[in-house]
Amino acid sequence: MTTRSLATGGLGFIGKELCRQLVERGEDVRILDTDQKSNGLPEEVEVIRGSILNRAQLKMALKGVNHLYHLAAIPDLWLKNKKDFHFINTTGTRLVLETAANAGVERIVYTSTESITRGVKRRHGEKVIDETTPMSLKDMPGPYCRSKFLAEQEAISAAERGVPVVIVNPTLPVGPGDSRLTPPTRMLLGFLNGEYPAYLESHINMIHVSDVAAGHILAADKGRIGERYILGNENLDLSNLLSILEELTGLAMPKRRVPFWLALGASMVDEFIADHFTHKAPNAPLT
Template identity: 30%
Template sequence: MPTVLLTGANGFLGSHLARELLTRGYAVRAFVRPGSNRSTLNRLPLTFAQGDIRQPAEVEAAARQCDYIIHAAALAQVNPARSQLSWDVNLSGTENVLYAAHKARAQRLVYVGTANVFGFGSQAQPGNEETPYKGYPYGLDYIDSKYAASQLVTKTSRQWGLPVVSVHPTFMLGPLDARPTSNAMLLELYRGRVPGYTGGGKNYVHVRDVAVATVNALSQGRTGEHYILGNENLSYQEAFRLMAEVMQVKPPRFQIPDWPALTYGHLCDLIARITGKPALINSAMMKVAIDGHYFSVDKARQELDLPATPIRLAIQEAIDWFIKQGYVN
């Protein structure tokens, strides 16, 4: 039975990756931080390796005698916009995993990035894996650090001959989001706390589809290549209407023009500087929100057999899980 080291195993995507790997007969060594929440991994037949992704020796020890590695650990922090920890986890942590995979002579490493390391496009002409990066103007260390990590993966795999396939999810929705992370917007909408929406949009994908394609990448796809994992390109108006319909709540009432949105973001920056604490949002987040982050996933459909579960189902499964777990009354 081949063994897979899975970093970030107790995260939103990691919880689905663990299940997908077990279903296919892999032995899973789950790399998690000491004391971290493992509730979404309860009762799964996993072997745990505790450690810090920022510590090379701990990553190297976890990778010993592993046949494959899926590196899904990341810090997806966007508030505050600037954070050295994002660089330590996302870039230095990835460097540690690359070295550990090389030393363990892993048969393949699957690196999990983000679609934001590629340039986005319009709904009519979405971005793809060849579209140049457009993230620097936002001033977000999260996406800048993930872009740097993606570049490092490509460079290192070529220099060392390391068999790496990189997958880059878009905005994931679905169950098992214990923190919660990307599904937090569903909870806010369900509670009636989303009065309006900006003019931008995103590509949305069921988290389980991402898990399936990521595990497929252990044996499919071309080494050295990058694949965007997504599904439906929706404007925020379209997405919120769909979410509201599925959850049987009222959708946001109005669109917020760009300039008031950006002004509010800068005001939040000022409040954060005065108080020393992050405000609800920041100007970088608002810059992202007014853009349309639309992507093509044709390459992953063709080479990784990426599924296409309707986003409606992802929303339904997410809110059902939240209700069952007591996140909402």
């Protein structure tokens, strides 16, 4: 019997690549998304325009579905209305999991994020983070990470109740097709376009979007219920990444390092101005 898979947020950067790979596997693929643009998708994919916050639309989208990939979320690091992070990322995830469980979905893959580990590194000085590293809400550096951490807790709680949920935590996805310019792509473009005269040394991990999608499918096929799986690649210092970009493009990358205390202060000021005056996304959000 052909597997029918639903991807919430399937018109996003990761979602489109995931759907392409699912179609290649011979699966029937359906998307639930609020986006009106569906270019770049295989013609076999069925697109339902709707929201994860609408239970009736969720029920309709889940009809006959075997596997659910819940990717729908706000990926931005800053919003004018901070409550939207919790409303969509956390409350939306709870509603999706409840509705999928009632629909009898056989396997659910929840897309969390590696970003929720950053606060653990800063607060506790951890050098290496893995799937077993304990985290708490106080470790989360901003509203985006808090909302994704709480959403992941919803998935863990659902698994403890017997809902067949597996969690994946992608690092920073990059690759072709990022039309909305997710945060890692914006960062790379900023350096390539000469927008940043200096940089803050930090540890990053980037992964090609095709590998992220493949990791989702492996989680559905082989993942253990209630387990977390970090989807990542090589750990790099930002200075190493800039050297690679310079070598590949011939463009001069910044050589000056910004001290952490200065970068933190600048981010606080930048975000304060965005929150109270410009109401536009800051160049350097705190998250």
